[in-house]
Amino acid sequence: MGYIYKVAVPQGRWPTARALDAAIERSAGVRILVRSDRADNAFGTAPDESLAVLVDDCPHILDSRDYVFDADEDLFELRDIMRDAGMDIAQLEGAHVFSTTAYRDERDWRVAGALMKALVREFGGYGMDFQTNTAGTLDWADGLDEMLAADRNAYLALEADIESRQQENVSEHELRRRAFDRLSELFGNRGVVPGRRHTDI
Template sequence: MSTGYTVVVPHERWPSNAAMQASLDARGYPVALVGGAPDAPFAVGSRGLELRLDGRSLTLVGASAAKVGAAAFARDETNDVLAGMGAAFRARDGDWHFGVGLGSEPREWRAAFLVMAALVQDFGGYGYETQTESHGDNAWAAALIEDAEQFRLQAAATPAAVPQPDLRLADPGGWTQEKTAGVVCVALGGAGLWVSLSTGNLLISAIGVMMVAMGVAVFFIRRKIA
């Protein structure tokens, strides 16, 4: 289950990629946007919002950014949601909506909170979240920053996954079923060759050779461990 956040930004103040990065840098938020021309509007790609947090790659797959034009605005429920929360703010035709759905990964929460805080603090955004009905501008952004620090501490306290050795090609050693099958194949193949020498039957001879070869291959196979 994910929690959804939205920040509405006036269309005339929606930043370029360069302006967004400058905001993050000026505030000391360790988020670096990835991709996109500097002068192009800040945007979310088809894979999500790709960035680096503390120098490590991260993609907010649940992120989106869209300018809500006249046709979409007529059907948009943002203002109904805000009114239901008691917010005085209202979105306008043409405003940009940045949204993100967050799950259980602390690094994703931290990165998303820092991005949303910058949109509010430097570009006149108004944010809200429907589950707790939290909403606001600068005070709301300040709460995001406090929570982002808690997510940083939580991520730091989570032990990194320890790589496990790949044992699929390991040889268990000793006598195995494969070796038994190999011995049987060699024995049957040898018997076939002996019969072919006695009878002159080339078909039996060919089958005997194949059985011996198969037995040798099976005997020396490296057994896979599930």
């Protein structure tokens, strides 16, 4: 189980690996690992849906993928999920989508944040957080660090609840409701939909 984030970038502005790496804030301590002879190719994740990066000069693998959105092959009903969350589905038209999943490791959240901010700020991306059901462009990116910190705290709390579920005999639905209640408290009910998880989009 992980928390999923996406950025829809206009196809004509999808960056090369070199351009995206250059756009990442150096203070994030994140660099994209790419062969020099492929640095000027379009940025892309590996076929096994992973992305190799450096975090503070140490290798790390991020669970991620990229694809060109095709309305006829929207297997996970991304448009419907976005519509339910009040997001702008027009942003998907002809978009190249970057999708990533963050887990317990703190580096997942750092890398996800660094990549998403770069894609939004420098390449016209539309960012989406399916935990708080918030989305947007520059203002969204400006608040991303705070949002990811809150998401990670909620994720770790949910994991802790799951680990103790056998002792408490609490259903998974109830645990997820608690996590959404916590996010609602943190974000003032900004579009959070209790009971709905987007783990397969």
